[in-house]
Amino acid sequence: MDIHPHKQHLSVTNNPLKIIIVGNVGSGKTTAISAVSEVPVIGSEAKATEQAALHRKATTTVAMEYGAIHIDKTKVHIYGTPGQRRFEFMADIVCKGAAGMIVMIDNGHHQPLTEVDYFLQLHKDYLKKHPAIIAITHYDDNATNTHLIEYHSYIRKHGLPCAIMCVDAREKNQVRRVIEKLYTEIKRRPALTAHAPTLTNQAA
Numbered sequence: 290m291d292i293h294p295h296k297q298h299l300s301v302t303n304n305p306l307k308i309i310i311v312g313n314v315g316s317g318k319t320t321a322i323s324a325v326s327e328v329p330v331i332g333s334e335a336k337a338t339e340q341a342a343l344h345r346k347a348t349t350t351v352a353m354e355y356g357a358i359h360i361d362k363t364k365v366h367i368y369g370t371p372g373q374r375r376f377e378f379m380a381d382i383v384c385k386g387a388a389g390m391i392v393m394i395d396n397g398h399h400q401p402l403t404e405v406d407y408f409l410q411l412h413k414d415y416l417k418k419h420p421a422i423i424a425i426t427h428y429d430d431n432a433t434n435t436h437l438i439e440y441h442s443y444i445r446k447h448g449l450p451c452a453i454m455c456v457d458a459r460e461k462n463q464v465r466r467v468i469e470k471l472y473t474e475i476k477r478r479p480a481l482t483a484h485a486p487t488l489t490n491q492a493a
């Protein structure tokens with residue numbers, strides 16, 4: 290018998306949401322999920338094969354990873370995707386049921402705007418109906434030479450309604466701020482997400 294009936298009230302949550310993080314190799318998708326998740330992250334790291342991945346680290350995501358946080362009373366399931374091009378066939382699979390997307394871009398890449406373009410093209414059908422945030426990482430790196438204003442000009446030129454935020458994927462509070470912003474965008478556009486498939490799986 291439950292002698293603390295109020296506990297039941299506290300555990301009541303809104304419908305869960307799924308969001309996904311896409312973006313180029315080494316931008317910090319795995320790091321961001323590990324920094325922010327309130328549950329142990331389920332991952333799929335393996336030795337990297339593409340040269341770009343080896344530039345910063347020895348391992349890369351080969352399937353996807355899963356973490357979760359709570360915002361208000363909503364459980365937000367976060368799915369990270371592989372950045373390597375050879376896994377792009379998974380794009381449609383990971384987008385299924387997701388209410389919003391974070392496109393994470395490594396500003397230290399030699400052509401970061403081309404990377405933005407690649408991911409926006411890859412997910413263009415999804416992005417027609419769902420909100421997204423472009424999260425620029427590695428802004429502190431010395432190699433960085435593309436400035437935030439250039440991302441803004443690029444987005445404006447292509448008529449994309451995405452917010453752009455700088456984030457250090459290693460910093461929990463910064464990652465949380467990006468997810469909260471996306472959450473706000475999702476809540477602001479209920480008509481578009483209302484018909485998204487119901488999320489049934491709790492983990493990857």
Ligand SMILES: Nc1nc2c(ncn2[C@@H]2O[C@H](COP(=O)(O)OP(=O)(O)OP(=O)(O)O)[C@@H](O)[C@H]2O)c(=O)[nH]1
Binds near residue numbers: 313316317321348
């Ligand atoms: N200096 C700096 N390092 C960062 C920043 N964000 C992430 N990193 C580092 O960059 C690396 C990112 O690696 P991952 O998180 O594995 O990148 P990923 O996007 O999951 O890469 P794939 O799975 O290969 O697509 C890690 O070593 C992080 O510590 C940042 O803003 N500045």
Ligand SMILES: [Mg+2]
Binds near residue numbers: 319320
């Ligand atoms: Mg990864």
